[in-house]
Each structure stands twice: as structure tokens, then as C-alpha cells.
Amino acid sequence: MTFEDFNFDEKLLDGLSSMGYTKPTPIQGQAIPMILENHDLIACAQTGTGKTAAYILPILNKVLHADHRHLNTLVIAPTRELAQQIDQQIEGFAYFLGVSSIPVYGGGDGATWDQQRKALEQGADIIIATPGRLIALLAAGTIKFDHLEHLVLDEADRMLDMGFYDDIVKIINYLPKKRQTLLFSATMPPKIRMLANKILTEPKEINIAIAKPAAGILQQAYVVHDAQKGAVLKHVLKTVPWKSVIIFASTKETVKKLDVVFQKGGLNARAFHSDLEQQEREEILRAFKNKQVNMLIGTDVLSRGIDVEGISLVINWDVPPDPEDYVHRIGRTARAETTGTAVTLINERDQRKFYSIETLIDSVIPKLPLPPEAGEGPAYEPQKKKNISGHGRGGGGGRPGGGGRRGGQGQGHGRPRGEANGNGANANANGGEKSDRRRPKRRRGGNRGGGDNRNTGNAGGNTENKGAA
DNA sequence: AAAAAAG
Structure with a gap:
């Protein structure tokens, strides 16, 4: 399949080839024809799957022939950075097409507000917005959506998590009833279904996303x-x-503390979180993209959508509270067919959370032995039972970081994609069917045995749970 | 149980 198959306008095809787009990704292959046929769409897909282009390309193709005097398309995204990034991606194509876009989000000083107002007065085809500022502009009467044809909700699950349900409904009340609505979400919880029922009409559905990290990580x-x-x-x-x-790190406080340590150590690092001025956020991200800054310490505001080349390592100082966020965090590395490493530090309190991540992605992530200078760590026992004091397995030999057991560890890195974990633990070879919703209640094999830490008897632990209903 | 987003 090629982009030629979609009967895109010549100008768009030229733009695509000059930007190096050759072959549609799976989600593009499925979504583009549906969008071109004016269907509403629910797509389960994560960033990194080519999701943005999947909706932008067909919309651009339609916008080409639309009336440029009116706002044609509204894209709503959860974070300012994501809105910016979508805008930049559109600008890339717009260069060839004479289509214009405006990002609209808060956080700036009064000047930003004025700029956005002015830009809107000049008119644009596409507007990419975060909910708060959009509502403010709608209430002020600055934006008119009378002729809007397309609405896109990007990262819809995230937006609901952030409490934007009412805001989204409010925004939709300003839109024409007759429009095409596209909803993209990494997960499909009931709340998303409810929203979809409310705002979509006979939608087509696509399911690409498996909550499974890229193979290169x-x-x-x-x-x-x-x-x-x-x-x-x-x-x-x-x-x-x-x-x-x-x-x-999961909290702003932790990010700030780490930042202090990094600065003291003279590292070329910057902190990134929502307490910073928007201007500063933008400047930091720019510096990071330019490689003027090579370390970023951030909250989960960074975890979704941010696409920076050359991030070969992601470290989770702690386990994210929401398992989905883990997938998003580590998805910042190994972008665009490259490989990367994602390392997570798990303390006692986070073990259960980490176990639910392993359940979500249906694979067991190897627990490496601690480096000697760190000393000995706790055992990984996420399913800890309330042991009657005294016995229980105690710690005998079950330490992942068990002293002296470091043989052959270093080779873990830089392994070619495809056998990321170097063991059978990644029982994920199937095309990603998620039939496997079971939730093992039993204690798993864990790291017992202290042998080859890469593959400790976890497989055995997994097979047991058939009986558990 | 945390972050983000309007000011």
C-alpha cells in the first residue's frame, strides 16, 4: 500500500514524498479511507503509530477544496506541548498546500492572548487547542465555529482523566451538529464510550493500539x-x-528535588513541569530538541505525545500511578525505528503498581541486580501476602540484586530489537490480542532462586492462574 | 494517588 492509493490531491502527494513519507502505517491505512468517506471514527491508537498523520492527511486533502474564509477543523488535545506539536506537524504539510493552522492554548502572558485573537481574526483553516483557552475564546466570542466541518479529539482518554469531560461537552455545544468527528484514544474505558455515544454519529471503529511498547525498547x-x-x-x-x-518522576516535588541534585552535579539537565512559565517550558523543550540540553527531568506532562529524536534512554525514577502512563513514558524512546532502553526504579511501595504494569503489557520486565555500590535491595514481591509474623519466605536467596550475582549483566544493553528481553518472558508474539485479561491473584514465582535473573521462574507463576476465576 | 488545564 502507498499513499497513492488514497487518491490524494497531487499537491498533497508531492508534499508527502518531499517530506519522506513513503508507506502508510497500519492506522493510516485503515483510518484514511474512512475519513475521506466522511465517516465518524473511533480509533484506539497511541502516539508513535502515525496517528496524527492518520487524521491530518485526509483532513488536509479535504481542506484544500474548502472555503478558506472559515475555520474548518478543530483539534483538541490535552497538553499545550502536544497542541504545539500537532500544529508543527500540520505546518509541515501546510507549506505545500497553502493551508493555515493556529495553535491555541493558555499559559502565556497577555500578549499570547492578543496574538491568538489576532491570528484568529486573520483566519485559519485548522485550529489546535487545549480545552481551557478554547472555552475562554468561545465565551469571549472570538472564535466562531459556524462552518466547522471536522472535530478531532486527540488523546481523548487522557483528557477525560484530566477532568475535561464537561469542558469538551461545553465546546461541542458551540459546534455545528452536522460535522465529522474523529476520536482518538489509547484506551477505551466506559467513559470514553459514553462520550463517543454522545458526540459521534454511527462511527466506524479501528483498534490498532495494543498497550504494548514498541519492539525497539x-x-x-x-x-x-x-x-x-x-x-x-x-x-x-x-x-x-x-x-x-x-x-x-510522578510528582512536581520530586522533579524539583532531582533537578537541584542534578544542577549541583553540574549536569546539563533541566526540569520540566507545569509550575514553569509556559514560555520557559517551550524554551526548555526547544533546547532539548536542539541537543543544547541533554537531560530532562519531568512529570507526566512530558509522557504523552512529545516526539524528540535521539532519546535513547528513559529512566523512571518511580513507577507512574497510572499503568498507561508507563507505556507512554517509555514510548519517548525508540521512536522512528530506532532502539532505546527504559529503566524503572521500583521501591517497596511501587511494587504493586509495577506489577499491574506488567499485567497490562503482558510481559515480565527483567529485574536487574543492583550495582555493588548500591548495596542490596529488597525482593520483588508485589503480591505480598499478609504473612503471619515470623515465617514466610523471608529473604533467603530471593534478592534480585543478590550480591555477587552479576555475571553477564552488562550485555543487556543495546540489544537488537525483536528480542528485547532476551528471554521468553515477553509472551507477546501474538498480534496483540488482549484476550488475556486475567488477573493472577497468586503470588508469582518472583525472583526466587537467585539464578539467572533475567528469567526467573515467572513463566511458571503465570500458568497457575487458570484456575483463579 | 498524581498531573494537567483558564486566570
Whole structure:
């Protein structure tokens, strides 16, 4: 299949080939014809699947022949950075097409507000907005959507997580009833279904996304006490090759603390979170993309959608509260057919959360032994039972970081894609069917045995849960 | 149980 198959306008095809687009991704192959046929669409897909182009290209093809005096398309996205990025991607094509787009989001000073107003007065074909500012502009009467033809909700699940349900409904009340609506979401929880029923008409459905990280990502974890995180972080930064790295933490406070440490260490790092001025956020991201800054310490505001080349390493200082966020965090590496490493530090409190991630992605992530300088860590026992005090398995030999057991660890890195974990644990070879919703209740094999840490008896633990209903 | 987004 090629882009020629879609009967795109010559100008768009020229643009595509000069930008190096050759072959549609799976989601593009499925979504583009449906969108061209004016169907509403629910698409389960993550970033990194070519999702943005999947809706932008057919919309651009239609906008080419539309009346350029009116706003034609509204894209709503959860974060400002994502809105910017979508806008930039559109600009890339617009260059060839004479189609215009405006990003609209808050956080700037008064000047930004005025700029956006002015830009809107000049008119544009496509507007990419975050909900808050959009509502403000609608309420002020600055934006008129009387002739809108397309509405896109990007990362819809994320937006609902962030409490935007009412805002979205409010925005939709300003839109013409007759329009094409496209909803993209990484997951399909009931709330998304409800929203879809409310705002879509006889939608087609596509399901591309498997909550499964790209094949090029080598995933690893260390089971640690809090006090050991620093030493392990250092070790990882030293032993895994990287040019640009993102270190994720779940709270702004943690990000700020880490930043202080990094600055003291003289590292070329910047913190990234929502307490920063928007201008600063933009400047930092720009510097990171330019490689003037090579380390970013960020909250989950960075975890979705941000596409920066050359991030070969992602470190999770902690386990994200929402398992989906894990997939998004590590998806910042290994973009565009490259490979990358994702390392997660798991303390005692986070073990259950990490286990639910392993369940979600249906694979067991290897727990590496701690480097000697970090000392000995706790065991990985996410399914901890309330043991009657005294017995239980205690710690005998079950330590992933078990002393002296480091043989052959270094080779974990830089492994070619496809055998990321180097063991059978990645039981994911199927095309990604998620029939496997079971939730094992039993304690798994864990790291018992202290043998080859890459593959400790987890498989065995998994087979048991058939009986559990 | 945390972040983000309007000001």
C-alpha cells in the first residue's frame, strides 16, 4: 500500500514524498479511507503509530477544496506541548498546500492572548487547542465555529482523566451538529464510550493500539530501597549509552528535588513541569530538541505525545500511578525505528503498581541486580501476602540484586530489537490480542532462586492462574 | 494517588 492509493490531491502527494513519507502505517491505512468517506471514527491508537498523520492527511486533502474564509477543523488535545506539536506537524504539510493552522492554548502572558485573537481574526483553516483557552475564546466570542466541518479529539482518554469531560461537552455545544468527528484514544474505558455515544454519529471503529511498547525498547527494572535510587540512577547513566535522556518522576516535588541534585552535579539537565512559565517550558523543550540540553527531568506532562529524536534512554525514577502512563513514558524512546532502553526504579511501595504494569503489557520486565555500590535491595514481591509474623519466605536467596550475582549483566544493553528481553518472558508474539485479561491473584514465582535473573521462574507463576476465576 | 488545564 502507498499513499497513492488514497487518491490524494497531487499537491498533497508531492508534499508527502518531499517530506519522506513513503508507506502508510497500519492506522493510516485503515483510518484514511474512512475519513475521506466522511465517516465518524473511533480509533484506539497511541502516539508513535502515525496517528496524527492518520487524521491530518485526509483532513488536509479535504481542506484544500474548502472555503478558506472559515475555520474548518478543530483539534483538541490535552497538553499545550502536544497542541504545539500537532500544529508543527500540520505546518509541515501546510507549506505545500497553502493551508493555515493556529495553535491555541493558555499559559502565556497577555500578549499570547492578543496574538491568538489576532491570528484568529486573520483566519485559519485548522485550529489546535487545549480545552481551557478554547472555552475562554468561545465565551469571549472570538472564535466562531459556524462552518466547522471536522472535530478531532486527540488523546481523548487522557483528557477525560484530566477532568475535561464537561469542558469538551461545553465546546461541542458551540459546534455545528452536522460535522465529522474523529476520536482518538489509547484506551477505551466506559467513559470514553459514553462520550463517543454522545458526540459521534454511527462511527466506524479501528483498534490498532495494543498497550504494548514498541519492539525497539529494551525494558529493565531495578528493585530498590528509596535510599538506593541515587546510586542506581548514576550507574544507569554511566553504563547505558545515551545522547539524550528523560528522567520521569510522578510528582512536581520530586522533579524539583532531582533537578537541584542534578544542577549541583553540574549536569546539563533541566526540569520540566507545569509550575514553569509556559514560555520557559517551550524554551526548555526547544533546547532539548536542539541537543543544547541533554537531560530532562519531568512529570507526566512530558509522557504523552512529545516526539524528540535521539532519546535513547528513559529512566523512571518511580513507577507512574497510572499503568498507561508507563507505556507512554517509555514510548519517548525508540521512536522512528530506532532502539532505546527504559529503566524503572521500583521501591517497596511501587511494587504493586509495577506489577499491574506488567499485567497490562503482558510481559515480565527483567529485574536487574543492583550495582555493588548500591548495596542490596529488597525482593520483588508485589503480591505480598499478609504473612503471619515470623515465617514466610523471608529473604533467603530471593534478592534480585543478590550480591555477587552479576555475571553477564552488562550485555543487556543495546540489544537488537525483536528480542528485547532476551528471554521468553515477553509472551507477546501474538498480534496483540488482549484476550488475556486475567488477573493472577497468586503470588508469582518472583525472583526466587537467585539464578539467572533475567528469567526467573515467572513463566511458571503465570500458568497457575487458570484456575483463579 | 498524581498531573494537567483558564486566570
